[in-house]
Structures are given as C-alpha cells and as structure tokens.
Amino acid sequence: xxxxxxxxxxxxxxxxxxxxxxxxxxxxxxxxxxxxxxxxxxxxxxxxxxxxxxxxxxxxxxxxxxxxxxxxxxxxxxxxxxxxxxxxxxxxxxxxxxxxxxxxxxxxxxxxxxxxxxxxxxxxxxxxxxxxxxxxxxxxxxxxxxxxxxxxxxxxxxxxxxxxxxxxxxxxxxxxxxxxxxxxxxxxxxxxxxxxxxxxxxxxxxxxxxxxxxxxxxxxxxxxxxxxxxxxxxxxxxxxxxxxxxxxxxxxxxxxxxxxxxxxxxxxxxx
Amino acid sequence: xxxxxxxxxxxxxxxxxxxxxxxxxxxxxxxxxxxxxxxxxxxxxxxxxxxxxxxxxxxxxxxxxxxxxxxxxxxxxxxxxxxxxxxxxxxxxxxxxxxxxxxxxxxxxxxxxxxxxxxxxxxxxxxxxxxxxxxxxxxxxxxxxxxxxxxxxxxxxxxxxxxxxxxxxxxxxxxxxxxxxxxxxxxxxxxxxxxxxxxxxxxxxxxxxxxxxxxxxxxxxxxxxxxxxxxxxxxxxxxxxxxxxxxxxxxxx
Amino acid sequence: xxxxxxxxxxxxxxxxxxxxxxxxxxxxxxxxxxxxxxxxxxxxxxxxxxxxxxxxxxxxxxxxxxxxxxxxxxxxxxxxxxxxxxxxxxxxxxxxxxxxxxxxxxxxxxxxxxxxxxxxxxxxxxxxxxxxxxxxxxxxxxxxxxxxxxxxxxxxxxxxxxxxxxxxxxxxxxxxxxxxxxxxxxxxxxxxxxxxxxxxxxxxxxxxxxxxxxxxxxxxxxxxxxxxxxxxxxxxxxxxxxxxxxxxxxxxxxxxxxxxxxxxxxxxxxxxxxxxxxxxxxxxxxxxxxxxxxxxxxxxxxxxxxxxxxxx
Numbered sequence: 082x083x084x085x086x087x088x089x090x091x092x093x094x095x096x097x098x099x100x101x102x103x104x105x106x107x108x109x110x111x112x113x114x115x116x117x118x119x120x121x122x123x124x125x126x127x128x129x130x131x132x133x134x135x136x137x138x139x140x141x142x143x144x145x146x147x148x149x150x151x152x153x154x155x156x157x158x159x160x161x162x163x164x165x166x167x168x169x170x171x172x173x174x175x176x177x178x179x180x181x182x183x184x185x186x187x188x189x190x191x192x193x194x195x196x197x198x199x200x201x202x203x204x205x206x207x208x209x210x211x212x213x214x215x216x217x218x219x220x221x222x223x224x225x226x227x228x229x230x231x232x233x234x235x236x237x238x239x240x241x242x243x244x245x246x247x248x249x250x251x252x253x254x255x256x257x258x259x260x261x262x263x264x265x266x267x268x269x270x271x272x273x274x275x276x277x278x279x280x281x282x283x284x285x286x287x288x289x290x291x292x293x294x295x296x297x298x299x300x301x302x303x304x305x306x307x308x309x310x311x312x313x314x315x316x317x318x319x320x321x322x323x324x325x326x327x328x329x330x331x332x333x334x335x336x337x338x339x340x341x342x343x344x345x346x347x348x349x350x351x352x
Numbered sequence: 353x354x355x356x357x358x359x360x361x362x363x364x365x366x367x368x369x370x371x372x373x374x375x376x377x378x379x380x381x382x383x384x385x386x387x388x389x390x391x392x393x394x395x396x397x398x399x400x401x402x403x404x405x406x407x408x409x410x411x412x413x414x415x416x417x418x419x420x421x422x423x424x425x426x427x428x429x430x431x432x433x434x435x436x437x438x439x440x441x442x443x444x445x446x447x448x449x450x451x452x453x454x455x456x457x458x459x460x461x462x463x464x465x466x467x468x469x470x471x472x473x474x475x476x477x478x479x480x481x482x483x484x485x486x487x488x489x490x491x492x493x494x495x496x497x498x499x500x501x502x503x504x505x506x507x508x509x510x511x512x513x514x515x516x517x518x519x520x521x522x523x524x525x526x527x528x529x530x531x532x533x534x535x536x537x538x539x540x541x542x543x544x545x546x547x548x549x550x551x552x553x554x555x556x557x558x559x560x561x562x563x564x565x566x567x568x569x570x571x572x573x574x575x576x577x578x579x580x581x582x583x584x585x586x587x588x589x590x591x592x593x594x595x596x597x598x599x600x601x602x603x604x605x
Numbered sequence: 606x607x608x609x610x611x612x613x614x615x616x617x618x619x620x621x622x623x624x625x626x627x628x629x630x631x632x633x634x635x636x637x638x639x640x641x642x643x644x645x646x647x648x649x650x651x652x653x654x655x656x657x658x659x660x661x662x663x664x665x666x667x668x669x670x671x672x673x674x675x676x677x678x679x680x681x682x683x684x685x686x687x688x689x690x691x692x693x694x695x696x697x698x699x700x701x702x703x704x705x706x707x708x709x710x711x712x713x714x715x716x717x718x719x720x721x722x723x724x725x726x727x728x729x730x731x732x733x734x735x736x737x738x739x740x741x742x743x744x745x746x747x748x749x750x751x752x753x754x755x756x757x758x759x760x761x762x763x764x765x766x767x768x769x770x771x772x773x774x775x776x777x778x779x780x781x782x783x784x785x786x787x788x789x790x791x792x793x794x795x796x797x798x799x800x801x802x803x804x805x806x807x808x809x810x811x812x813x814x815x816x817x818x819x820x821x822x823x824x825x826x827x828x829x830x831x832x833x834x835x836x837x838x839x840x841x842x843x844x845x846x847x848x849x850x851x852x853x854x855x856x857x858x859x860x861x862x863x864x865x866x867x868x869x870x871x872x873x874x875x876x877x878x879x880x881x882x883x884x885x886x887x888x889x890x891x892x893x894x895x896x897x898x899x900x901x902x903x904x905x906x907x908x909x910x911x912x913x914x915x916x917x
C-alpha cells in the first residue's frame with residue numbers, strides 16, 4: 082500500500098507546487114477576467130472546469146489559488162521558523178531569567194486556542210492576507226520555540242559543544258555550526274505535519290472574508306463567492322474544496338512519511 | 353476431574369526467521385517441583401508462556417501439544433482454573449489503575465464467586481501468602497505496595513481459582529534475599545499443602561537446590577539435560593549443565 | 606485532591622492575567638489609532654477636538670499598563686465595557702451568543718468521542734488488518750478536509766438532495782447534527798489515531814498478560830484492563846481538542862447560519878471594535894483554560910499514581 086501512496090502523494094504535491102510556481106504561464110485564462118456572457122458554464126473544451134458566476138475560468142482560478150495558498154503557507158513557515166528558532170535558541174543558550182521569561186510568554190501563547198488567537202490577531206492587525214499570515218504564524222510559533230529550546234538544552238550538555246565553548250567559539254558560531262544541523266530533523270517533522278493545518282487555516286480565514294479580498298483567486302474566497310449559487314451550481318463550491326482537500330492530503334501523507342523516516346518515535350499523526 | 357499431570361509435548365516455537373524453541377517436552381506432576389534452568393534468552397520464558405498460549409506477538413507455535421493426564425487440551429482453556437502463572441517483575445503484572453481488591457474480585461467472578469464469599473476467600477488467600485492484616489491490602493493500589501508484597505499478592509491471585517498447577521517464571525528475581533527466602537518457603541508450603549505441581553523457571557541454581565525435585569536444563573531453545581536435582585549437582589552430564597553447576601559452586605562453596 | 610485542584614488553579618491565574626495583558630497591549634499597539642476607530646463606529650466626524658475628547662474618554666492618553674489596570678479593575682467587577690458599535694455591554698452580548706457556540710463545540714466534542722474511541726479501539730484490535738487500514742485512510746482524509754467545505758457537502762447531500770435535515774438555523778436537535786459533524790470530523794479523526802496508538806501501547810503491557818493468564822473473559826480484559834488505561838492519554842488531549850473545536854465552530858457557524866459567537870466576533874474584527882475583541886478572546890481563553898483544568902483534575906483523579914502522590 083505504502084509503496085504506491087507515498088509516490089502518489091509526492092507527485093501530487095510536486096504537481097501543485099509546479100502549478101503554483103508557473104501559474105501565470107500555465108493558467109489558460111486570466112483568473113480575474115470576467116465574461117458575463119459565458120457565466121456559470123459547465124465543463125467544456127474551452128473551459129475544462131467550467132466558469133463561475135462572473136464567467137471567470139475555474140481552472141485558471143484554481144491554479145492561481147494554489148499560488149496563493151502555497152505562497153501564504155511558505156510565508157507562515159518562514160515566520161514561524163525564524164521566530165520560533167530565535168526565541169528557542171536564546172532561551173536555551175541564555176538560560177536563567179531570560180529563559181524563564183521567554184517560556185512564560187510561550188505558555189501564554191499556548192493558552193489560547195490557535196484559531197481563536199488568529200482571529201483576535203486579525204482583529205488587532207486588520208484584515209488582509211499579510212495579517213492572516215502573521216496571525217497564523219503568531220498563534221503557532223510557541224510550539225517551535227519550545228522544541229528548539231528543548232533540543233538546545235539537551236545539546237548544551239554534550240561534550241563537543243562544551244569543547245567548542247572552551248575553544249572560544251562564540252555563541253553565534255556554536256549555534257550555527259552545531260545547533261542548526263541538530264534542529265533540522267525535528268523541525269522538518271513538526272513543520273511538515275503542520276503545513277496541512279496552516280493550509281486549512283488560511284482557507285478557513287479567507288472563507289470568512291478576512292484574508293485576500295475578491296476578486297483575487299484563492300480557494301477559500303472562491304467557496305465564499307460561490308455560496309449564493311451553491312444549489313444551482315455546486316461545482317463552484319466543490320472544485321475549490323477538492324483542491325484544498327487534495328493539497329492538504331498530499332502534505333499530510335508526505336509529512337507522515339517524513340516522520341516515519343526521520344523520527345519513528347514521534348507521536349502518531351498530527352500532534 | 354482432578355488431573356495428575358500436565359505435559360508439554362514436542363514444542364517448537366518460531367519467530368518467522370529463527371527457531372526459538374526446538375522439540376521441548378516437559379511433564380509436571382502434582383505435588384512435585386520441576387525446575388527449568390538455563391541462561392536468559394534460552395527459551396525458558398517462551399516455553400512457560402506457550403503452556404497457556406500467551407506467546408508475545410510474532411512468536412508462533414509451529415508444533416507442540418499440551419496435555420492433561422495424556423489427554424490433549426486447548427492451552428487457552430487452562431488459564432487460571434487449571435494452571436496459575438506467576439511472572440517476574442511483579443509490578444508490571446498489575447493494572448496500576450485498579451485496586452488489589454478488584455484484581456481479586458474480577459478473577460473470582462470468572463467462576464461466579466461474588467460478594468461476601470469472594471471477600472472471605474480473598475482474605476484467606478492473602479493470609480495464606482503471609483499478609484497478617486489482609487483486609488488492609490484490598491483497597492490499596494499496586495503503586496502503594498513494595499515489590500516483595502506485590503510478588504506475594506501475585507501468587508495469591510494465581511491461586512485464586514484453585515489451580516492444580518503453577519508456573520512460576522523467575523519469581524524471585526529483583527527481590528532482596530530475605531524476601532526471596534520467604535517466597536521460596538511459601539512455594540514449598542503450597543506444593544505440600546495444596547498438592548500443586550510447580551514449574552519453577554529460574555537462572556539461579558540455589559533456588560533449584562532449595563526446591564526442585566527434577567531439573568531440566570535448557571540451552572539455545574533445547575532441553576539438554578533432564579534428571580533429578582540431586583544427580584544434577586553431583587554429576588552434570590551436558591557441558592552447559594556442568595558450567596551452570598560450576599558457576600553455582602564458585603559462588604556458594 | 607482538593608489541594609491539587611487549588612494548586613493548579615493558582616498556577617493558572619497569573620497565566621490568565623499575563624494573557625489578558627498581552628491581548629490588551631496587542632490591541633493598543635496594533636495598527637492605527639483606537640480613537641479613530643471609536644469615532645468611526647460612533648459615526649462622529651474625526652475632528653481634532655473629537656479625537657482629543659475620545660482619547661480622554663477612553664483613557665488612551667495614559668500609559669498602557671495604567672490603562673490595563675483600569676480595564677482589569679472593571680473586568681473583575683464583571684464589566685467588560687461597551688461595544689463601540691452596538692453600544693451595549695460586551696459581557697451581556699457575549700453571554701447572549703456564547704451558549705450557541707458552546708452547544709455546537711460541546712456536541713462536536715461528544716461526536717469526537719463517540720466516533721474516535723470505538724473506531725480507534727477497533728483499529729488497534731485489528732492492527733495491520735483491514736479495519737486498521739480502513740480507519741487509517743478515513744483518518745487521513747478526515748484531517749485533510751476543510752470543515753466549512755465539508756459543511757457545504759453535508760448540506761448538499763443531507764439537506765438539498767435527501768431533504769433529511771435542515772440546512773441552516775438553530776432549531777431543535779435535527780439542526781445541530783450537520784454543523785456538529787462538520788465541526789467534529791477533524792478532531793474525531795485525530796482522536797481515532799490517538800486512541801489506536803494508546804490501545805496498542807496498553808496491549809503490549811505485561812499487566813494484560815497476567816490478566817489473561819488468570820483466565821479473565823474478553824469483556825473484562827478489554828473493558829477494564831485495556832480501555833481504562835488506554836483512555837487516559839487521549840483524555841488529556843480532549844482539552845486541546847476543545848480549543849480546536851471552538852475555533853472550528855466559529856468557521857462552521859458561518860456555513861449553517863448558526864447564531865453563535867462567530868458572527869459576532871467577525872463583525873467585531875471587521876469593525877475593529879476593541880472592547881468586543883478583548884472580551885471575545887478573553888471569554889474563549891477562559892473557557893479553554895477552565896476545561897483543561899477540569900481535564901487535568903479528572904486525569905489526576907482517575908490515575909491513582911497521581912492522586913495518591915497529591916495526598917501524600
């Protein structure tokens with residue numbers, strides 16, 4: 082079973098990534114081009130997946146939606162990793178009061194349900210895709226800081242780090258040369274399992290109208306846009322949702338495979 | 353209804369790649385103690401578990417029979433009622449979330465014994481294994497008892513359904529010497545008083561010297577020597593048995 | 606036991622204070638000038654005089670810690686301020702909308718347990734055979750489904766096509782089924798895998814072998830010696846699940862026109878209605894923290910190893 086599932090998932094994710102990267106060249110139409118004359122059309126040779134209520138090409142919108150989703154998730158990943166790593170390393174290397182204060186702050190962030198925190202952050206920062214990305218990153222970084230701090234602390238006890246310290250390497254050099262390689266595995270596992278989660282958060286918040294604004298092509302927005310036509314043209318809701326499902330499923334399967342490879346001792350799927 | 357002997361015939365165990373136990377046959381007689389000795393990893397524990405069909409996942413019984421008075425039986429049906437089991441490392445044998453009393457009552461319930469008679473029987477059993485105030489043990493959780501106490505409670509539980517045979521797998525490991533001696537006294541009394549047939553699995557020849565009538569020496573999944581305990585110490589035949597006896601002598605002589 | 610509960614509660618209070626200060630500071634330091642938002646919602650033209658008046662009225666001219674202490678003093682007396690938009694007390698509005706959201710999240714919690722526990726047990730008892738493979742596939746699918754989209758799918762199938770259940774509104778038991786299922790799917794699938802892993806762990810424990818050696822019937826073995834032990838670890842996850850479910854309910858409410866806190870919060874987000882945002886996030890956090898406290902206490906009570914240690 083596994084023999085076929087994992088390559089299939091990898092192929093699917095690769096395909097979606099390619100679509101996202103080359104959307105301007107692949108998409109047959111401009112995703113925001115409205116053509117009221119050809120609205121709500123079923124799939125045809127001209128429009129493989131049909132058109133929406135404004136006559137926009139569904140296939141093009143879904144391809145551009147992949148670009149929006151992966152773009153947002155990539156930004157979240159970068160933010161969470163930089164923020165989580167810096168805080169975690171500082172806490173782990175500095176110890177003492179700094180560590181205690183930073184960990185209290187982590188606790189505070191982990192006390193609030195992630196989506197509720199993200200909603201609140203958007204309220205504080207204002208709507209828009211950048212703020213959605215920042216809000217999701219802010220509601221997840223604490224877990225990464227915890228993990229990084231744990232690895233840092235356990236490494237600090239080891240001999241070769243102590244030796245490097247005695248040899249006079251600066252803290253920064255130690256962090257770069259010894260810490261980052263040790264962190265790569267656990268972080269990759271945690272992040273790959275979170276990617277699907279973030280994709281769902283981005284789509285959900287866009288669906289609520291808090292992320293990208295119409296007419297942008299994004300899967301959550303497409304579903305929200307299509308609500309009034311849901312009964313007459315269910316494809317308009319079904320297709321973007323299926324795109325989310327396949328993307329998240331692909332990411333989760335790959336994350337699971339990666340976890341099995343790198344860290345069989347980690348808990349079962351998704352925290 | 354009351355069987356005289358329990359036999360294991362031509363047992364072969366396999367884990368898919370290697371043969372773990374090869375052609376092992378043993379017979380337990382009521383009122384007698386059969387010692388099973390050998391180095392760890394030699395297949396002693398697996399042989400014991402196979403008698404009750406309690407093999408760990410991955411280990412398969414490829415051949416072998418269990419028989420009561422030469423009458424073949426389904427091993428799983430012997431559990432508790434016919435044959436009791438005492439494991440090593442007693443702390444792991446108890447469910448940490450369940451009181452000692454519940455462990456007894458659920459075991460009695462297998463034979464429909466409930467209420468006041470069950471309570472009386474539990475007290476009697478706990479008294480039999482040397483608890484002076486058995487009523488105080490029942491409401492406790494396993495984490496509140498010492499290893500030696502748990503080993504005696506385990507013995508009492510193994511006897512709860514009045515089995516005719518008892519399999520004791522390294523019953524004295526992890527216990528200090530005083531507690532060990534006490535437990536061995538207890539086992540001896542049980543064999544005499546109840547007429548139980550005891551299989552005593554151990555790597556410790558001093559335990560054998562103290563209790564066993566007959567001894568089987570196991571090595572690499574085979575029985576390499578089977579004779580009376582006295583003869584084993586005086587004239588071990590197989591090199592493995594000679595090594596064991598020599599090591600024992602070096603330690604105690 | 607009581608001491609354990611009180612100690613946990615005592616350790617949570619400073620955390621809640623820290624969190625509420627964090628929220629407060631974030632709103633004040635967030636984008637823009639709160640006084641402008643205030644005037645916009647009150648539909649007062651933002652002249653310099655009006656702005657100065659608003660700042661004084663809201664206490665914005667003071668340092669943030671001072672503002673926070675003033676807010677906290679009021680909050681402790683049960684006054685979370687007034688919505689800048691509706692002009693009604695925040696606490697009153699939240700207690701008006703909260704029950705519907707809690708009902709949805711709570712029902713979803715029950716669905717999570719009702720599906721996750723038996724299916725997880727089933728999968729574990731048939732490890733590496735078809736029930737295990739099937740539930741594994743279901744779980745992967747379930748954690749990958751967007752809950753709001755699943756809501757539409759349910760409406761399409763069960764309301765529009767089959768006509769069995771209502772598509773929107775909150776009117777009796779039938780109306781909660783679809784929203785609760787849509788909210789619960791992801792949690793139920795995570796729960797399934799947790800229970801499976803936990804049961805597999807217990808199945809390998811030596812106490813089970815000794816229980817089997819005594820000849821206990823299968824019902825006692827599974828009911829007392831497997832499930833009791835195996836359910837403790839997933840129980841701690843229930844508290845975390847509730848957080849996910851409360852967040853998920855916010856989104857799903859929008860699909861089913863469920864009259865809960867979601868719509869109220871969305872309006873506050875769009876309007877940047879500060880007192881409402883503050884009250885909303887505080888209410889949700891408090892509920893979440895209290896539920897986790899209850900779970901912690903339940904755990905300690907169920908596990909004698911912790912319970913007895915607390916008593917000693």
